[in-house]
């Protein structure tokens with residue numbers, strides 16, 4: 001019972017982090033057809049921002065705001081400098097551009113900051129455990145679940161209730177048509193990048209809090225996972241991205257819990273095999289629309 | 295109101311529109327007719343800034359608007375209801391309308407605009423919380439037109455609004471378009487339904503193979519055999 005509960009907590013917190021990342025990727029992809037491989041570097045920027053904040057003597061909460069804001073600004077700068085000039089170019093061009101941005105940032109991190117992992121200090125309280133009526137839970141996973149859950153709910157509300165949110169959903173469905181009803185392309189795209197940056201930043205806070213350190217490659221793995229989640233959910237579907245993220249997290253945690261020790265080294269491969277199975281049954285992803293015909 | 299001169303549109307080697315002139319006067323309905331592949335949609339897309347024209351000028355109310363982005367043209371008072379309607383299918387009817395309201399519009403004004411659309415299109419009032427993709431074809435066309443009106447345009451471009459609709463619904467849509475003119479809108483109507491278009495239009499143009507082969511008052515075009523011949527490919531390019 002306790003073990004099952006632990007695994008459930010782990011899967012939910014991992015899924016929450018993947019979901020924030022996947023949502024950002026899906027939002028940008030659905031609006032401008034770009035798979036942003038530099039998304040992971042936004043996480044890394046937040047982590048360095050936490051170190052910067054601590055160095056400036058800021059309390060942890062303020063350092064988090066600094067780190068997350070840096071990711072949002074970096075995302076918008078990325079769009080303005082690198083992606084706007086190639087907007088509307090072929091998918092391959094966009095993809096290569098995002099690879100280039102990612103590579104340039106990693107080199108900058110290595111040379112201007114540090115090539116080796118740097119420790120990130122998190123409040124000691126996060127490392128503790130709580131007793132929930134006999135069930136023990138780590139404070140950090142619980143905070144992750146609550147934080148990501150509240151954020152996802154708030155985001156759903158923004159996307160459903162506000163005009164900016166509705167415009168973003170419309171742009172994700174048919175970007176050209178959104179312009180034809182008078183919405184400025186630059187504004188929606190900048191908003192989508194800014195939002196995706198903020199989400200990546202918040203995901204990064206939970207991610208580094210668990211690992212305690214940051215290195216120039218830190219963002220790669222979680223964003224790769226989020227990318228898989230987006231594909232599983234159906235490229236371009238926002239709710240699909242969230243479902244895909246939790247599905248992937250449950251598969252990963254489930255395999256770690258259920259596999260016999262001698263098979264544990266293969267769990268990533270097995271997780272991917274399960275994902276491929278999903279895609280064999282539904283090539284367009286769980287929530288993907290079939291090729292839209294106009 | 296709208297003046298297009300020397301418009302050329304090409305997709306790589308395909309020359310879809312080959313230097314056409316077109317004029318729509320204030321308060322007119324002008325029909326742009328032509329068979330499949332004539333370049334009608336390309337003309338509208340180029341006027342609206344979606345497809346960059348290879349050559350030509352576009353003037354709206356005397357102002358040169360060539361090269362403006364679609365969103366800038368919407369702000370300048372023009373709107374396009376594209377071929378195939380392109381409503382935002384997963385969004386609700388109301389969301390489809392709200393998204394098209396100009397950014398600065400206040401909540402109270404927005405509510406008034408929605409009321410106005412509901413009065414003009416009673417079906418949409420009944421279906422406000424329904425997903426737009428679940429509407430019937432005729433209802434979707436009404437939604438597409440209502441959506442474009444949310445921006446309070448003075449000049450509306452309609453691309454085959456009767457496409458794929460049942461005959462009674464087609465009549466209803468044409469009545470509606472005539473009604474829009476009575477509200478003071480200027481309309482450029484692209485259609486393949488020649489008879490009905492010429493019934494409501496003041497003037498018409500016939501486009502074949504990217505070239506303008508005929509134009510004149512609607513009544514004269516309706517009476518002549520030229521239009522039918524153009525559609526059969528017996529004249530023009």
Ligand SMILES: Nc1ncnc2c1ncn2[C@@H]1O[C@H](COP(=O)(O)OP(=O)(O)OP(=O)(O)O)[C@@H](O)[C@H]1O
Pocket residue numbers: 305308309310328329330331332333334335336337377486
């Ligand atoms: N995006 C595109 N890329 C390449 N060729 C195109 C494109 N859009 C249109 N064309 C070509 O340009 C020509 C004119 O097409 P257009 O859609 O403007 O015609 P249309 O008069 O609207 O036809 P329909 O009545 O079938 O809608 C056609 O030969 C078409 O194949």
Ligand SMILES: [Mg+2]
Pocket residue numbers: 334335336377453
């Ligand atoms: Mg057409």
